[in-house]
Amino acid sequence: MSITNLLENWSDFRQQHPSDDRPHREYKWAMSIDLDSCTGCNACSVACYAENNLPVVGKEKFAHGHSHHWIRIERYWDNDGREFADQGAQFLPMLCQHCESAPCETVCPVGATNHTADGLNSQVYNRCVGSRYCNANCPYKARYFNWYDYPTTDNVWPEPMNQQLNPDVTVRGKGVMEKCTFCVQRLTVAKSNARSAGRSVLDGEVQTACQQVCPTGAISFGNLVDPLAKVGKQWMKQQVELNKDKQAKDAEEKAAKLRGYRILEGLRTYPSVMYLEQLRESAI
């Protein structure tokens, strides 16, 4: 591959996955998060810690940015002059957006992060060498690095707490990158069960851990290819299209009434997570 070819056909190389001539076949996992329902309670984050064997690193390491919350609640404080206790905040759960054209994938020197056929951005721990390029290139800062060997040196799961570890998820060692997997261990089980029954995974048959615990039901997750899936209906209703970096609805006036958007869409990452904007008092 020559450099001129690379530069001239850059868009072809960049936009690998979401294209009309190569649509997703059976599954395209996607999510939508209703920020109007989100109360910022952090239950999703806690559920993720439990499901995916995330180490609790403690205050000091957290302050150094060594945290491991695959889904975190970002706070945006209201700037209306009120002080903290009365000051309002808006919450945004941030997780790996499973970009269709993921910036992290192109920079991995060893190919440890790839795109799966189901439209997931995969991370293979035993292949990762810990260069952290992917973390540097992720616009959402949704990747987390294992700076320590938490189970042994930090003893984050002292006996008998190691019994709570999920056997379907690897306990990551020192020096590898990790991130939200859309609970791929659950997806695999659901897909296998569906296969045995001779059908595709039904909507609602599989839930991610964060979706399962969300008390307000702000998170929906499902198969975008399935026309009956709730998540697909939401995407369609909000006129958010997966393979567009600029939504057609944004040019029209009715866009003001549609709440769906994807974060940093203009970077042409084609994220798989759609957010539903919080309703403001002025809009009602």
Add this chain to the structure above:
Amino acid sequence: MSMLSRRQSNCLLGELLTMYCFLRFSILLVGLIFSAGSYAVNAAQPLTTADDLGPKVEQPIEFPHDRHAGDAAKGGMQINCMYCHTYARRSIVAGIPPLQKCIGCHQNIESVRETPRIKKLFEYWEAKKAVPWKKVHDLPDFVRFNHERHIQRFVFAQNKPVQEACGYCHGDVKTMTVARRQKPLSMGWCVSCHQKDHPVDATSTKTTHGPNDCWQCHK
């Protein structure tokens, strides 16, 4: 005149000879490179060599697989693998049978009741303790292997004999006493089969290859 022409022809002959030698040498070289190349290609194929043999695992009871699953001509009982490893067709793991299953048959088989291995078996049974079988085919923790998918595909969809289907990964267990790992069970070895086109079922000509994305097997 004739002398000259002979000298010329001699010269030509000599030239030809050196050329021939050179050519022969280069052909030899090319042959060498080719053979080395084909050796490398062969090495990537799923060969089972002595190096692939797993370590000998000492089991609490030397379970004779050959006696249970072996051919009738060799004194085997030809029991289906899935009679004991019953979860293979519906679960990720094949499962080690509970002691109850062994006893279920063996309490009615008087002829071998007093042999040392069966005595040991009944000792566990009377002490109400499970037999601490050791794992023979132990995959790394970051690998997800699903027995159900493979058994459903090869045994139930393609109608392959059970012992053949299990044997793709476990070797010819019916000739072993204590099972021993026969295949490398490395990623390259798994992929070599996943890349092949396998028929979808016993009757159709449609083929597909195994899944090849990372998260299918890695977790």
